[in-house]
Amino acid sequence: MSNRKACELAGVSEDTTRNPRRKGTRPDIVSTARLAHVLGLDPWYLLAPLGLTLDLLQGPTSGGATDYVAKDDDERALLDAWRDISEEDRGALRVALRNARAVSNRGAA
Known part of the structure; x- marks a missing residue:
């Protein structure tokens, strides 16, 4: 260009x-x-x-x-999606992410 x-x-x-x-x-x-x-x-x-x-x-x-800065297109897409969902859905996603992190941490230990 x-x-x-x-x-x-x-x-x-x-x-x-x-x-x-x-x-x-x-x-x-x-x-x-x-x-x-x-x-x-x-x-x-x-x-x-x-x-x-x-x-x-x-x-x-x-x-x-x-x-706390989105570093690539994937992170920006996740942030855009987060902003579009309801507070109830955000709560459910927080729980799912905490559970996924706990499982991941157990596997790394």
Whole structure:
């Protein structure tokens, strides 16, 4: 895909991708995220080289904030499905997952 087409689909100016190379400027976060989505990339793939990380944006947390970021299409699909089901179904799924983890832990011991 050409730079022009990617920028057009993302709704950003071509200068968003040109100026970092030409002038050494940094594109804004929203434009970078839009381009990432058009290109089928995780936005963090483009934001990390700019020095932007989830930890930096969220501030210090316990447990490592990046542990709670969907890392691939399968995890994003699971999250989308989770958001679409009822609270009752979520409860049943929690029980099933706890049981599966317990069985898995017994097999590993």
